[in-house]
Amino acid sequence: MKKKIVFLITRADDFGGAQAHVLIMAEALNTRGNNAVVMAGGEGFLSDALKEKNIRFIKVNNLVHPIKPHKDIMAYLEIKELLKKEKPDLLATHSNKAGFLGRLAARKLKIPVTFTSHGFLFAEGRTYLKRKFYLHIEMLMSRLTDRVIAVSESEMKLAVDSKAVPADKVRVIHNGLPDIGPGQIAIPAAEPPQLVMVARFAEPKDHRTLIRALSGLIDQSWNLVLVGDGPLRNDIERLVDEEGLEDRVAFMGSRKDVPDILAKSQLFILSSKREGFPLSTLEGMRAGMPVLASDVGGVSEAVVDGENGYLCTADDIESLRTGIFNLISNSDLRQRMGKKGRNRFLEKFTSGVMVEKTMLVYDELLS
DSSP: OOOEEEEEEEESSOOSHHHHHHHHHHHHHHHTTOEEEEEEESOSHHHHHHHHTTOEEEEOTTOOSSOOHHHHHHHHHHHHHHHHHHOOSEEEEESHHHHHHHHHHHHHTTOOEEEEESSOTTSBTBOHHHHHHHHHHHHHHGGGOSEEEESSHHHHHHHHHTTSSOGGGEEEOOOOBOOOOGGGOOOTTOSSOEEEEEOOSSTTBOHHHHHHHHHTTTTSOOEEEEEBOOTTHHHHHHHHHHTTOTTTEEEEESOSOHHHHHHTOSEEEEOBSOOSSOHHHHHHHHTTOOEEEEOOTTGGGTSOBTTTEEEEOTTOHHHHHHHHHHHHTOHHHHHHHHHHHHHHHHHHOBHHHHHHHHHHHHHHHHO
16 A cells, blocks of 8 residues: 655755755655655755755754754644644654654644654764763654664664664664766876865864864975865865865865766865765765765775775874875775775665665654
C-alpha cells in the first residue's frame, strides 16, 4: 500500500546536507508511487528545487532557525494544525528545531515519527552547559520518537554512549548522493592544482584555518575556489586580503552548478570544527578528487587517511598545511587517491544505498 510521508525541516532558504537528504528522499518516495510532502520554514533553495521536481511544499510561517520562544510556540501550533490537515502515515523530521517541534506535534497526534540527526547539538565543540542542555533535551525527545536515524557510526556512538537515545531506537544510515555524468569527473593530476571548498561561511565551518594554512604556501603553485555564502564571508574576504592572497582565492557565492566547478578542480578541502557526516566530502569523492578534511564526526567513515585523502586535526593550521603541501606537490598521488575515493563513493555512498536503507526504516514503522 502506498503511503503519505511528510518531511519537516527547519529551513528551506538554505541548501546544505539536511536539505539535500530531504530532496533525495522525497523524490525517491514519489517515484515509487508514494505521496511525499515537505514542510519547512522560509523559502529559497530547497523550496525551489522541490517545485522543479513537482514535489509538494508547504511553508511553515512561524518556523525560524534561531531560538525564539514565542515564535517557536506559534510554530508548534502551526505544525500541529498542518499535520491534522495532511494526515500523514509518517512524519520524518530533520534538523534540530524541526525535530523538536515536529516530534512533539506527532506524538500529540499519534503519528509515527522519525528524527534524522545531521549532527547532534550535544557533540564536542560547544560549551559544557550548552552540551548538557541539548543532551537533556534529546533524552526527553527520544522517548517521543519511534526511530532516530544517525548519519554516521560516530553519531550513533555519541547518542548511545551519552544515553541520549536507547540503542534499540537508533539506525545508522550514511548520507548518499546520486552519481554524476562522465563530463563532471575531475582530473586530479592537472596542473596547477585548483583547491575547492564547498561550505557556508558560518560555524562550524572553518575557512579561517584554511586561509592561514595557505598563507604559508605562497611559494607553491595553487589557487583556491570557495563556494558558498553566509554571515562570515566578509570576515574571510578581509583575512584573504590581509594575508595577500586576493589574487589566488575566488569567492563564488552560492551556486547551483557545484558539480561543474568540482570537475575543474584537483583537490577537495573541508576545514571544519564539527560535523555529522558531511555531504560535501562525498561530492569531492564522487568527482574523483582526493579529499583533505578535518577529522571530526563521521568524516573518517568516508575519508580513509592515506587512501583516498588525508585527515587533519581540526583547528590546526600546521596539520592542514602539511596535508595541502603533500597533495599539491604530487600530481600522481592526487590521481591515485582520487580514483580510490570515487570507487569508495560508488560502493558505499550513492543515494540508492541511502534510499533503500531509509525505506527499510519507514517500512518497519508502517508495516
